[in-house]
Amino acid sequence: MSDPAALSLIVLFLAGLAAGYVNSVAGGGSLLTLPALIFTGLDPSVANATNRIAVLFQNAAAIVAFRRGGLHGGRLAVTLLVPSMVAAAAGAWVATLLEERELSLAIAIAMLSFLALMLVRRPQKDPQDAPDGEIAPPRFHWTMVLGFSAIGFYAGFLQAGVGLLILLYLSALHGTALLPANAIKVIVVLGFAAMAIVVFGLSGVPMDPVRGTVLAVATTLGGYLGARDTLRRGERFVRWTVVVAVAASAVKLVFDALT
Numbered sequence: 001m002s003d004p005a006a007l008s009l010i011v012l013f014l015a016g017l018a019a020g021y022v023n024s025v026a027g028g029g030s031l032l033t034l035p036a037l038i039f040t041g042l043d044p045s046v047a048n049a050t051n052r053i054a055v056l057f058q059n060a061a062a063i064v065a066f067r068r069g070g071l072h073g074g075r076l077a078v079t080l081l082v083p084s085m086v087a088a089a090a091g092a093w094v095a096t097l098l099e100e101r102e103l104s105l106a107i108a109i110a111m112l113s114f115l116a117l118m119l120v121r122r123p124q125k126d127p128q129d130a131p132d133g134e135i136a137p138p139r140f141h142w143t144m145v146l147g148f149s150a151i152g153f154y155a156g157f158l159q160a161g162v163g164l165l166i167l168l169y170l171s172a173l174h175g176t177a178l179l180p181a182n183a184i185k186v187i188v189v190l191g192f193a194a195m196a197i198v199v200f201g202l203s204g205v206p207m208d209p210v211r212g213t214v215l216a217v218a219t220t221l222g223g224y225l226g227a228r229d230t231l232r233r234g235e236r237f238v239r240w241t242v243v244v245a246v247a248a249s250a251v252k253l254v255f256d257a258l259t
Helices: 003-027 030-039 044-068 074-097 100-118 141-157 160-173 178-203 209-233 234-258
Strands: none
Touching: 003 030, 003 074, 003 178, 003 209, 030 044, 044 209, 044 234, 074 100, 074 178, 100 178, 141 160, 141 178, 160 178
């Protein structure tokens, strides 16, 4: 007879592998890992905190893979880190006080709205098709500070689907191609996760080190593989993965909020 504890860790590893891959290509992997953590016996608050350990390592691996492929977040990601991490700290603090139902419903509506804009507005030309072969990040606009601060607050609060929000926001409202948007996403999300871990730790929210480590290993491997596929397959692969991931994530968030 199999050990239930070992079986739950295997399930968690497989969920983390899939989540890491999806996170690197588009986002929304935490919509897999959060239920998996709860399924293995954690209450939601502990699962929400433990999940950030995996997010931290998975995005670090994706950054390495992207940089090796010549895809950099540039100065823009660094510029947006400070205000968005402050907002993430505020969101993580609120997460220690509030329930997630109303915010989940709001974020699902936002995802579907951004998705509609993304489908009707063409992004910039895929940088991989540029004659010089360089992948340029988008230009800074002051509204990005407001947008990333709002996304950062949500990331600190819940994390699930934040990568999708970043891609949809940059693509729909700033016309950014999805490959450079992905490079910005992984840097900023790493900052969100680090800040949330600090706030949860200071607030006394416990984390499960065993499940966190298993999930970190799985999502890191999946994240590295996903980043490699993103670079190899290009803009169209990322675009349609985002569309599918957004639709599935929005449906799940609405279902969770209503039930």
